[in-house]
Amino acid sequence: MLHASSRLRGALTLLLTTAALPAAAAHLELQGGRSYMDNHGANAAFVEATFAPHAIGASGKLDWSPDVSVGWIDSRDVRxxxxxxxxxxxxxxxxxxxxxxxxxxxxxxxxxxxFSFQVAATNHTTQALSSHYQFVSTLGWQAEHLSFQLRHVSNGGLNGPNRGETMALVGVGFDL
Structure with missing residues (x-):
């Protein structure tokens, strides 16, 4: 079981790391949509920040950007x-x-x-997200101010039923 002090330390570390990144090169998005566990839907919302890209390899065709997000997935009443x-x-x-x-x-x-890949910490465990640590993978399309994303959040079978959350999100963003 993850203690509150450990979660707080992790959140502060992530916050300080994010603050050290160059804010001038950040793209901030507000995202919302519907998430599904099996066929049970719930609302989902995220705030995501993507920072300046860094080339991978000599060709410069592949790059990566630091990516952080805070999200919320609503509850469901499944009898x-x-x-x-x-x-x-x-x-x-x-x-x-x-x-x-x-x-x-x-x-x-x-x-x-x-394509993005993130590691996440959660505040609660559920039938869909059955551990406090999750993996987040996203496939999407991002224009200057609009994005469409398919996102899956799962613990990869580390604990419990591992049903996961699969969601479709629409985002509105701007450069800082």
Whole structure:
């Protein structure tokens, strides 16, 4: 079981690391959509910041950007999980950090497509997110002020039922 002081230390470390990144090169997005565990839906919202890209390799066609997000997934009332060890009665907040990857020349038609991978910590366990640590993978398209994303959050089978959350998100963003 993760203690509150450990979660607080982790959150402060992530916050300080994020604050050290150059704010002038940040893209901030507000995202919302619907998340599903099996066929049970719930609302989801995220605030995500992506920072300046860094080239991978000599060709410079592949790059990565630091990527941090804070999210919220609403609870569900699913009768068969009431009073279970991992129920669905609580909303979940998560804090995630990782990298976003783009491929191609800056003017390539496919350049707005991206894949990101993050590691997250959650405040509650549920039937879908059954541990306090999760993996977040996202496939999306980002224009200057609009994005569409398919995101999956799961603990990768580390603990409990591992149903995961799969969501479709629409984002509105701006450069800082």
């Amino acid at each position: 068969r999980y009431r009073n279970a060890e991992f129920d669905t009665s609580q909303s979940v907040a998560l804090l995630a950090a990782g990298a976003r990857f783009h491929y191609g020349a800056p003017d390539a038609w496919y350049r707005p497509l991206f």
